[in-house]
Amino acid sequence: xxxxxxxxxxxxxxxxxxxxxxxxxxxxxxxxxxxxxxxxxxxxxxxxxxxxxxxxxxxxxxxxxxxxxxxxxxxxxxxxxxxxxxxxxxxxxxxxxxxxxxxxxxxxxxxxxxxxxxxxxxxxxxxxxxxxxxxxxxxxxxxxxxxxxxxxxxxxxxxxxxxxxxxxxxxxxxxxxxxxxxxxxxxxxxxxxxxxxxxxxxxxxxxxxxxxxxxxxxxxxxxxxxxxxxxxxxxxxxxxxxxxxxxxxxxxxxxxxxxxxxxxxxxxxxxxxxxxxxxxxxxxxxxxxxxxxxxxxxxxxxxxxxxxxxxxxxxxxxxxxxxxxxxxxxxxxxxx
Amino acid sequence: xxxxxxxxxxxxxxxxxxxxxxxxxxxxxxxxxxxxxxxxxxxxxxxxxxxxxxxxxxxxxxxxxxxxxxxxxxxxxxxxxxxxxxxxxxxxxxxxxxxxxxxxxxxxxxxxxxxxxxxxxxxxxxxxxxxxxxxxxxxxxxxxxxxxxxxxxxxxxxxxxxxxxxxxxxxxxxxxxxxxxxxxxxxxxxxxxxxxxxxxxxxxxxxxxxxxxxxxxxxxxxxxxxxxxxxxxxxxxxxxxxxxxxxxxxxxxxxxxxxxxxxxxxxxxxxxxxxxxxxxxxxxxxxxxxxxxxxxxxxxxxxxxxxxxxxxxxxxxxxxxxxxxxxxxxxxxx
Numbered sequence: 001x002x003x004x005x006x007x008x009x010x011x012x013x014x015x016x017x018x019x020x021x022x023x024x025x026x027x028x029x030x031x032x033x034x035x036x037x038x039x040x041x042x043x044x045x046x047x048x049x050x051x052x053x054x055x056x057x058x059x060x061x062x063x064x065x066x067x068x069x070x071x072x073x074x075x076x077x078x079x080x081x082x083x084x085x086x087x088x089x090x091x092x093x094x095x096x097x098x099x100x101x102x103x104x105x106x107x108x109x110x111x112x113x114x115x116x117x118x119x120x121x122x123x124x125x126x127x128x129x130x131x132x133x134x135x136x137x138x139x140x141x142x143x144x145x146x147x148x149x150x151x152x153x154x155x156x157x158x159x160x161x162x163x164x165x166x167x168x169x170x171x172x173x174x175x176x177x178x179x180x181x182x183x184x185x186x187x188x189x190x191x192x193x194x195x196x197x198x199x200x201x202x203x204x205x206x207x208x209x210x211x212x213x214x215x216x217x218x219x220x221x222x223x224x225x226x227x228x229x230x231x232x233x234x235x236x237x238x239x240x241x242x243x244x245x246x247x248x249x250x251x252x253x254x255x256x257x258x259x260x261x262x263x264x265x266x267x268x269x270x271x272x273x274x275x276x277x278x279x280x281x282x283x284x285x286x287x288x289x290x291x292x293x294x295x296x297x298x299x300x301x302x303x304x305x306x307x308x309x310x311x312x313x314x315x316x317x318x319x320x321x322x323x324x325x326x327x328x329x330x331x332x333x334x335x336x
Numbered sequence: 337x338x339x340x341x342x343x344x345x346x347x348x349x350x351x352x353x354x355x356x357x358x359x360x361x362x363x364x365x366x367x368x369x370x371x372x373x374x375x376x377x378x379x380x381x382x383x384x385x386x387x388x389x390x391x392x393x394x395x396x397x398x399x400x401x402x403x404x405x406x407x408x409x410x411x412x413x414x415x416x417x418x419x420x421x422x423x424x425x426x427x428x429x430x431x432x433x434x435x436x437x438x439x440x441x442x443x444x445x446x447x448x449x450x451x452x453x454x455x456x457x458x459x460x461x462x463x464x465x466x467x468x469x470x471x472x473x474x475x476x477x478x479x480x481x482x483x484x485x486x487x488x489x490x491x492x493x494x495x496x497x498x499x500x501x502x503x504x505x506x507x508x509x510x511x512x513x514x515x516x517x518x519x520x521x522x523x524x525x526x527x528x529x530x531x532x533x534x535x536x537x538x539x540x541x542x543x544x545x546x547x548x549x550x551x552x553x554x555x556x557x558x559x560x561x562x563x564x565x566x567x568x569x570x571x572x573x574x575x576x577x578x579x580x581x582x583x584x585x586x587x588x589x590x591x592x593x594x595x596x597x598x599x600x601x602x603x604x605x606x607x608x609x610x611x612x613x614x615x616x617x618x619x620x621x622x623x624x625x626x627x628x629x630x631x632x633x634x635x636x637x638x639x640x641x642x643x644x645x646x647x648x649x650x651x652x653x654x655x656x657x658x659x660x661x662x663x664x665x666x667x668x669x670x
Contacts, residue, residue: 082626082627083624083625083626084624084625084626084627085624085625086623086624086625088566088623089555089556089557091555092555093542093543093552093555094542094543142622142623142624143622143624145622146622146624149619171510171511171532171533172532173532173533173538173541173542173556174542175532175623176531176532176555176556176557176558177530177531177532177556177558177563177566177568178566178568178621178622178623179532180510180511180513180514180530180531180532181514181568181618181621181622182621182622183487183490183511183514184490184494184514184517184518184618184621185618185619185620185621185622187487187490187491187494187518188494188615188618188619189619190491191491191494191495191615192615210511211510211511211532213483213487214471214482214483214484214486214487214511214515215486215487215490215511216487217483217487218481218483218484218486218487218488219484219487219488219491231483232478232482232483233471233473233477233478233482233483233486233511234471234473234474234477234478234482238473238537239473239474239475239478242473242474243473243474243475245474245475247475251475251478252478260478260479260480260481261481262481262483262484
C-alpha cells in the first residue's frame with residue numbers, strides 16, 4: 001500500500017459499512033460459452049476447470065489455474081519466477097519488444113509464457129512446465145526455452161517424470177534467430193530426460209503451433225490433446241494463403257490429429273488430472289525410491305486450495321473423481 | 337575453422353575484422369537477403385557435384401514417398417565416404433515446382449533421418465546444406481506430421497555420434513532450416529541468411545502486412561555476420577567477389593576449405609565428447625535476464641546481468657590457417 005491518503009466521503013463510508021458482505025468470489029470473471037452461449041459465473045468456471053458444462057467447449061485457462069486444477073489437493077510450487085526476457089535484437093515492430101513484454105507481464109501477472117513447477121498430480125510427483133497463451137501468445141523466446149530446459153534438468157535431478165502442457169503460437173518472432181534456437185535447446189534438454197529413463201508426458205492445449213509443435217511438444221512419450229485444440233505446424237490461415245487449398249473446418253484440431261495418428265488421446269480437461277495420475281502410476285518403476293517427494297508444507301497449501309474449490313465440485317461435475325472429494329472431506333492423510 | 341580473435345592466423349583474423357562489423361542498415365541487410373535468394377546462387381546439388389568426386393542420391397522415406405525438396409545421399413569426398421542432406425530449390429520454373437521451391441515435406445525430413453541412420457551405421461561424417469524459405473505449409477504435410485518430422489529430425493541430429501557439420505548456403509528460415517541445423521559445427525556462407533521466419537512471413541504476422549518485408553528484415557537482422565556475433569554460427573565462409581552466384585566453383589572451393597577443416601577437428605574428438613559438446617552448445621543458446629530469488633525490487637528497477645547468446649563451449653584448438661587458403665573477398669564488391 002502506498003502512503004497516499006484515501007478521500008472518501010463519510011456518506012459513502014457509511015453505506016459500505018452497512019452493506020451485507022457479498023458471497024466471496026473466486027477470482028475469475030463470468031463468461032459465456034462461444035459455442036452454445038451458456039452463461040457461467042466466475043466461480044463456476046473455476047469449478048469446471050473452465051470447460052462449458054453444457055457443450056464441453058474448452059475455454060483458455062491460465063498456467064496457474066491449470067496447475068491448481070492439476071494439483072487438486074496436492075501441492076505445486078513455482079520455480080524460476082525470476083527469469084525474464086532480454087531484448088537481444090533491440091527489436092521493434094509496431095511497438096518495442098520490452099514494452100510488449102511489460103504489458104504482457106502486467107496483463108497476466110506472469111514472468112513469462114511458461115510456468116515451471118514442482119507438482120503432484122494425484123499424489124504422483126513430477127516436474128511441470130505449463131504454457132500460458134495469454135502471455136504474448138504463449139510464444140517461445142529464450143526464457144521459455146531456458147525454463148523448459150531447467151524443468152527437464154530438475155526432473156532428472158529429482159528422478160521424477162516430466163509433464164509439459166503447451167499452448168503456444170510458436171517461436172517468439174521478437175527474439176529472431178535466438179528464438180529459433182530454443183527449439184534445439186528444448187530438444188537437447190528432453191534428451192537428458194530420455195537418457196535418465198524418465199517418462200515425458202505432453203498435453204497439447206489450444207493452440208499448439210509453429211516452433212513449439214515442431215520441437216519439444218511433438219516429442220512426448222505419451223501425448224494427450226485437449227478437445228478442440230488446434231495442433232499444427234502452419235495454421236489454417238497460412239496454409240490457405242500459401243497453397244490456396246480450401247481446408248475442412250476440423251483442420252488441425254485435436255480430434256482430426258488423433259485420426260492422423262499425431263496424438264495418443266483426446267482428453268477432456270476435467271478428466272486430465274485423473275488420467276495423468278493413472279498414467280504416472282502405470283509408469284512408476286518399482287525402484288523409484290530415488291524420487292524426492294515435496295516438502296509437506298506445499299502439499300498443505302494445495303489441500304487448502306483444493307478444499308475451497310472442491311466444496312462446489314462435489315455437486316457440480318461427476319467427472320471430477322470421487323477420490324479427491326473423499327480425501328478432502330475426510331482430511332488429507334499426508335498432512336497429519 | 338573457428339575464426340575467433342584468439343584462434344590466431346593472419347587469414348583468420350582478417351575474416352574476423354571483416355565480419356565484426358555487422359550490417360545494421362536495413363538496405364544493407366535487404367541486399368544480403370536478395371543475394372541469398374539470387375536465382376543463380378549455387379544450390380546444394382551444385383556444391384555436392386563440385387565437392388564430391390561421386391555422389392549417389394537416395395530416394396524415399398520408406399513410409400510414404402519421396403520429397404524432391406530434400407536431396408540426400410552418400411558421396412565420395414576427398415577419398416572418404418560422406419553422408420549429405422541438402423535442401424534444394426529449383427533453378428527454372430519447372431524444376432522449382434518439382435522441388436516445391438525448396439520447402440520440404442515430412443517425408444523429406446524422414447528421408448534425411450534415414451541418411452543420418454546410415455551415417456551412424458557406417459560411422460561416416462554427415463554434412464547438411466541448408467537453403468529453404470521454410471517447411472512446406474500444406475494440409476497434407478500437416479496430416480503426415482510436419483511438426484513431428486522436424487522435431488524428430490532435430491532429435492536425430494542431437495543424438496547422432498558421427499561428426500556433423502551444417503552449412504547454411506542460402507536462405508535458412510524457420511524450423512524447416514533448423515531441422516537440419518543442429519550440428520557440431522554450424523557454418524554460414526557470407527551472403528546467406530538465418531532467421532526464425534522469412535521477412536515476408538514476419539511482416540505478415542508482426543506488421544500484418546507482407547509488403548513490410550524490408551522493415552521486418554531490418555528488425556530480424558538475419559545476416560551471417562549477426563548470427564556469428566550472437567554465437568549461432570561458428571564461422572562465416574567468405575564468398576567470391578560479388579557473391580557465390582558469380583563463381584560457383586570458387587564458392588565451392590571456399591566451402592571445401594572450411595568443411596575439411598571442420599571435419600578434421602571433429603574427427604579428432606571421441607564420439608561421446610562430440611555429442612556432449614554439441615548438446616552443451618545448443619543448451620546454452622539464448623538471451624535472458626535472471627534476478628535474485630525473492631528480490632522483486634530488482635525486477636522493478638531492472639538491475640540485471642545480461643547474458644546474451646554467448647558462444648558456447650570453448651572452441652577446441654584450431655589448427656593454423658591453411659597456407660593455400662584463398663583470399664577472403666568482400667561479399668559485396670563488384
